[in-house]
Amino acid sequence: MQNYVVMGVSGCGKSSVGTAVAHALGGQFIDGDDLHPPQNIAKMAQGQPLTDADRAPWLEQIGQTLCMQQDVTVIACSALKRRYRDIIRRAAGQQVTFLHLSGTRQVIESRMAARTDHFMPLSLLDSQFAALQQPSQDERAITVDIDQPFDVVVAQILTQING
Template identity: 45%
Template sequence: MNSPRTHEPRTPHVVVIMGVAGTGKTTVGPLLADRLGVPYAEGDGFHPEANIAKMSAGTPLTDEDRRPWLDAIGEWAHGRAGLGGVVSCSALKRSYRDRLRASAPGLVFVQLTGDRKLIEARMTHRQGHFMPTALLDSQFATLQPLQADEAGVAVDVSGSPEEIAERALSALHGLGQ
């Protein structure tokens, strides 16, 4: 269900919805994109088949596995420069975010955060996703939260997807985005 746009973008930045598996990137991303009036791209769609097979088998990806994925997302974001867009990408490490910014300077990050138990419960109830709950601990262990010198905001994932999208939109507007 799409709700009407409540705000128009002030500047056409590309926003990366980031966070560990199960935070709602795939649900919140399209809602935020709709409110901003820009296209949404699902980050999982940029993964090579080998990465999906590895994660489906419960094996965490290595930095080397992630490079072509991050580069593909960075290429998409670069193509949206000046036009705006929203893309989901876990972007768990600073080095991953730096790699994305190297392809598409000016990215803005929305880090979805929340209680591990809540996130695990949401992962347990979702259907048809390749990421098993068993990899959640490795995701939290890898996570490097946004740093003060990175353009972005942290948004709590408690509440409905619509509430989370509205919090993200408000936080982005607070940054002047």
Template identity: 50%
Template sequence: MSTPQVVVVMGVSGTGKTTIGPLLAARLGVPYAEGDDFHPPANIAKMSAGTPLTDEDRRPWLDAIGAWAHRRAGLGGVVSSSALKRSYRDRLRAAAPGVVFVHLTGARELIESRMSHRTGHFMPAALLDSQFATLQPLQPDEPGVAVEVSGSPAQITERAVTALHGYAGSRPAPSA
């Protein structure tokens, strides 16, 4: 990636967005923003209670992430966001047209195991089914790459960096 991009690290809960996001930002030399910090308190309360968010619940959260990404345009940055639906990613791209997605993917069993071992997170493992049911993987016409989450955080980050460099090299430069 020769010009600073804003990268959205996406995927269902438990894929490692909060772990990989800062590592990826460090490798790219750009700031990291934790997507969960953009949630309004009502969203956190719903998820903590085991209630999935609705599209209406997600709009202000996506708009806040999109505004951060817009401010980082041309400067670069990495932000985490589940971005499970195409419409959510479209909303982020409308706010910040140059964003690129890194979709963290993996076997449900691995992700569930990771979720059951983490502490201090408001998203219960019970909502994993709703996350997978909602997930619409990146489509070929969307800017981004899929990265498998098996292995260590360092290995996953290296795969993400390699995939992003390969992706950037395969795309024409945006016109001014």
């Protein structure tokens, strides 16, 4: 059994891509935003970036949730820094592949501006890009450029997973 974390800055398409990948793999999708403690959501909704102390219990919860699954599971989680991904891997207690949805600030900004149903304000985008550390060669990760049609993004991920 394999678990995946769809990662990237807010607005890159983690939920929609994660749902499609999970469906194609016959697994389940979990939105990591649903695992945030209420105080984190309130803080972000007020335009305040989370601190590492705010994130730590959430990242542990992401990993523990992966650990408890019996089937292929895809969780959306920003996982912007290497140490965040390390927390998730450690808490999961098993192999995790990160699916990095990579895009330019301009692409992400246009997507975020079009959203009306999300707690993350556009004002936090710069802090997301400042925090982003690309996955290293020694991490199990697949990186895909999101500046292409949705179906192509999903197909490229599936090709690399099944490759």
